[in-house]
Amino acid sequence: MTDGRLRPLAGFAAYVFLLLSGILLAGGAHAAQQPQPNVLQMRTEDDREVTWNLTADTVTSQNDSKIIEAEGRVALRRGQDYLKADYIRYYSTTNWVYLKGNVEVHFGKDDIAAEEAEFDLRSRTGWMKNGRIFMGEPHAYFAGERIDKNWGDLYTFTNAKITVCDGDTPAWSLTAEEAVVEIDGYARLWRSNFQVKDSDVAYSPYFVMPAKRTRQSGFLMPQYGISSRDGFYYNQPYYWVLDETSDVTLNEYAMSERGFMHGVEYRSRPTTDQTTWLRLDWLYDNEVVDSDGDDPIDGSDGLVRTNHERYWLRGMFEQRLGDPRWRLKGDLDFVSDQNYLREFKRGLGGFSDSRDNLFSLFGRDINERDRYRTSQVMLTRDWDRVSVALGGRYDQDPELGNGNRSYSSDSLPQRLPEADVYLHRGALFEGLPLEVQASAQSVYFHRRNGTQGARHDVHPQVVLPVNGKYGSVISSVGLRQTVYDTERRESLPGDGGDSSGESRTLPDYNIAASTEVARVYRVESAPLTLTAENAGQSRWTGIRHALQPRVEYNNLPLLDQEDNPRYDGDDRIGARNELVYSITNVFTRKREVVRMKTNDEGVAEPDLGTDYLEFLRVKLQSGYDIREANRDDELDTYERRPVLDYRAEVQYFPVAWLAWHSISAWSPYTGDVTQHDHGLTLIDANRGQLTLGYNWRSSLAEYNRKRDYDINALYLRGEASVWGPWSVGGEYRVDIENGTDLERIFDIIYTHQCFKLIGRTTFDREEERYEVLVVLPGLSD
Template identity: 25%
Template sequence: MHLPIVLSPIVTFVFPFLLALFLLPIQAAAVSVDARHWELNADKLTRLEDPPTLIAEGNVVLEKKEPVDGASASSHPAKEGRPEASAPDSAAAAGRPATNLKTATTIKADRASYDLTRGILTLKGKLLIDIGPDQLTADAGTIDLEKNTGSFDNATVVRQDKQLHFEGKLIEKTGSLTYHIEDGWVVTCKLEPGQVPPWSFAAADVDLTDGGYAVLTHTTFRIKDIPVLYSPIMVLPAKRKRQTGMLFPSFSLSDRDGFGLETPFFIDISPSADLTLYPRYLANRGLMAGAEFRYVLDDNSKGMLMGNFLADRLSDPSEVDYYRDGQFTHTNSDRYWIRGKADQDIGSWTTRLDLDVASDLDYLREFNVGSTGFDVTQEKFTGVFGRGFNDKTNQFRENTFSALRSWDYGGSLLAEASAINDISEQIYTADNPSRAWTLPSLTYSGLVPIAFLGGGPDFQWDANYSNFWRDKGVGGQRFDLMPMITTGIPLSPYLEANVTGGIRNTSYLIDDNGASEWQDKDTENRFLSHLEGEVGTTLMRDFSVNFGEANTLSHTVRPFVSYVHTSIPDRDPLPQFDEVDDLEEENAVYLGFNNFFSLAGTRNGRDFDRDFGFFKVKQGYDLRSEKSNTPLTPLIVETGLYPTERMRLKYTTNVDFYGDGAFLHSVEADCFTSRGDRFSLDYRFNELEDVNSVRGSLWYLLPYNLAAGYSLERAIEQDETIEEIVRLRFIQPCWSVELSANSTPGDQTFMITFRLANIGNPLGFGVPGL
């Protein structure tokens, strides 16, 4: 029997699904699908009797309603054997409270056919299913409304919150938000309709789970539909929050290491902690293990720990070319680097932890490329904690722990411990020891006004206890007490003056630990007096300028004269642990002339001011008799310029007037632009310490979505390039690819790195962009 029901082609009527069920015979209406909260709109609706089928044509819209905030599905139970036949409004009319509903799922198509007996919905033409976080489009498909499953031809799934885009010839909906895809591909960025993906993972089979993974088998990574890489299996983050899974690999080719492959694996431990594993295969060396653990509790409590280990096949005495070409000196085959930092507030205490342990000095310059190399590590930790590690050429790797507590009255207690990882491979003896460890050091400091003297003078103090330990060589305990009084002197309204004076007593309990020089000495003491003062004046003047948005240039001039006197009556030799033990007598007058410049103006209707530059000059005259022939101290000149808020230039020089001339030069330059260009230069020259080196880097955005980078570190005195890196990156809105070349003595490494949106950038701090 065929009963057509034709609706007006001009006006589209809302036809509740439940009404169609109500008109059917009882045996046909008794289906297992809960259709009470599905509503159907269409231009034309037809009901067939055999088999019981509802056909909708033209602008078909099917919406599923669900209770809001846990409201019951119906305030009145359904009759036995069939769904409730009344509309929501009829419930209110009968005196029952109406249920609050929201649209959970929307289905659109040109034509829909619903089998009322089996609960199967067949859709054709411009099919769209909106399930909130997911959108599915297809040419045609079938849906089991009871099981919430379906099958779709030439379909696409877009997971909106991560812009995940899945497409396949056949997509099976296996659950509420889970899918199985055959002969498809995935891309993790937004695409316009009909747009060819800039990159994609094509796979023979994909399983997409909600709260889980997108597991791809027989996968090829493609750029503009061109296969580039193949993997038998790959796991991508498809969850609507971060999750455990593989990150995108990187590849390298090195003269020394051979082919290299790094395949990071991210583990989501908790919302505030994660772990990333960095297995890295180097054909000529073996498998390097790497890991990075991170946690964030709040802005003041966070930590990061990284470690790498390699049983190095190249670190063998038989590898003569390896040692000669690279100028290496290490003999160990177990290579590692463990580093980490943590900032933690514990009650009233502020704590800091720094770890830096390496197997050898060569490791830090050998393994400098990749996501766990020295440069990337330094940049990552500096960005997160505001402090990095000692330079990779420094043999002393510092491991420290400190805890600080302050009180309102002006006192503070600092507890510290430091362990030095000396990786110089030098053989130390009791008479030629390495640097001492401090286990521990306690410093109690404070500054309080002396109220009974009218509030002018301040009493300050530093009291320190340190225990120094060495495996070989002199150790001991040191007690250092330094009380001081500081006060200002009102000479005139135009002169500023202050004086600081005090005494300092340093006592030692000595443990010779085999050192021949200290075998007959158990204690030592040093007493000194210290006095310093300064008289200066400050002059200021504003000048009208036209410098961009600035209209005022302020110039501050501060000339000053200072005096420093340190007297040490008994100058017996002391154990040498740090700079405190190396204090010398001083009796000198210094003359200085400081200039500071700042700009002020209006920007976007708001006043602003910023530093523009400075110029400082200082020189002393030594009054001690033994310096009568060379009384002038080196002239110190410092100047800095900030032409823009994104540019910093600084130059420092020291000039000796008795033969050495300008023996120290230091140049620092940094510049960056709003679009992302960066430039930095660091030049150091110190003739007295035999230092002459330059380090520079450049990153510049080019036309056609290209960016180029160059960095150089060179020892000029030795005429040797320590490291040279060239990078070229092609940047797209949701992906980039970078080719880099790294050159070090005896090795040339090429690396290709892909950066994909939403892949390889798990949530957390220190995440780089494309």
């Protein structure tokens, strides 16, 4: 009897029954109502003793426990690994186990299901009939009529089927008569078919796909589409892992109207503070621009492009030199012509892609597409209060050559060498409230044309901070001393003066006073009930309103600097005599939240937590320009307007799904609004995100600011779920003032558990572009 229940019997029948039961128990048979644990001891291949725990409804041992059979809810466990089946037979002499009926096996991160299976528990090798393996990393299913698990993580399949899709009828799959799969390696398929909904679409005699949990070499998803400027294009990247810390991406970019572009990208990051990123793209362009009117980028800038050879070399690196306080960093940015970055701004290797990569890796930006390209190298060292930087910088003018001005006319100053020293703010003498900070710079400016020489600049400042019960006042006095060591005087048009200046002494003064007054307001609401059902419920219990007035005065005297050399903006420092005052309102809410917290016994129980959020900030600002109030020149053209525009800034974050920022300015003289910058963002975890922004500037003709046209632009960007797996996204920017669209990007997105299909349409002033992107997890990530 295996159910453990004895029914009343009479006389001799009862005696026989009890006798037979005693014999069975003595012979080793064991029966129980609930699964009972049995300990199986065995030695591994490296001669370690391990323990497996066996539970089942019925466990029977034979041949002096050399064979153990178990039926009903059978489970064999060791740590996180387990084998389950309706029936298990275990051979203790060989450590082999046979499983039949609803077989489930979990080894490491892989889950196996089969009708029948057999495993060597020492080496974890074996075979499965009508088996299916789920590999958690990557998310992939591998099935076959027969699966052999070889030593290590190598599987062989007969009549295999591979997919990353859930469900019995996957959206896409690969079938093969034979397959070999190596975990953290590749799946190799012979005589395979690509299937959509179990229907054959494409045949391949041999196919390889990654089956790795870590970085892997292989082809990445291509980018392809149609452009009104480039024609049909296809960009195929290949990712090559060099070692654990470095890799290379190679890509071939074919454009029917332009030719082939070749790209190579190198990345290395052995530690978080040692990083290198370099990329070169090169194209022999079939198209040239012989006249300005034919220029698809800007037909009125007076520039052409006669070069076929086009390229962009860029990169950054950071390296510590032994002592982590010594660091070497550099930037590289060199382009073939003025149009390259504006033509190739999208896609793999485009301007936006490279800019995002560099900023995410180094936290530094590169110049905008229409600016000079800057390459530099810098060696830095930090002490407690002193930092030193030594380096050099080269600025390239992409408008030189290629049918435009000759390279011999280059007048950009190159900073080589350059030395900077910074004394960080700190006490001047112990016991005195005075503090001191300073900066010093020495640069030699090389130029092919124009004034050439060195500039030495020292700028110490003495700071007096006064902090009291009712606020703080911080004042500083500085003196900038500049000395020019001019080697060649050759003023260029627009420089002004004759570059005969040899020195400059410029004092500066600043004082800022601020304080804060605050009050807390209680918010009355029903108290929260501490129950598990109320987890996540919250209520506001208070609002703190802080008022922060601030007044700041800046003074830089008017100094004639027109005869000094003009290398950069630091050679012409404008006068200031200005008072700026503002008042900021900060609103912070206090909230109670019901949350689940684990107690000392490891049991989750409801608990009351408190958090704070600054949900509203309103700043009002204006000022008074004393220099403007005393101005005597050009009064017939520009009347005095010393009062600065009234300016309001608002930041509002009331809930997690809404954010609003706004800046507006108003002129007290014209009574008109002079600036609008507004942005509203709506966020829904299930439906998507939408951002709407508006920028506007009025045309001004004032003493210290001048623009002859209005700026009036609107932008909209976001992504939103439409229905089921369908969503739409994109970006729209329009110049309302001129009635022209700056950029239109529209995406139609279909998202499935095992693939994503994106159709993208892009319109801007330079081209129309149509793209299709198919993402297959496991194949084209």
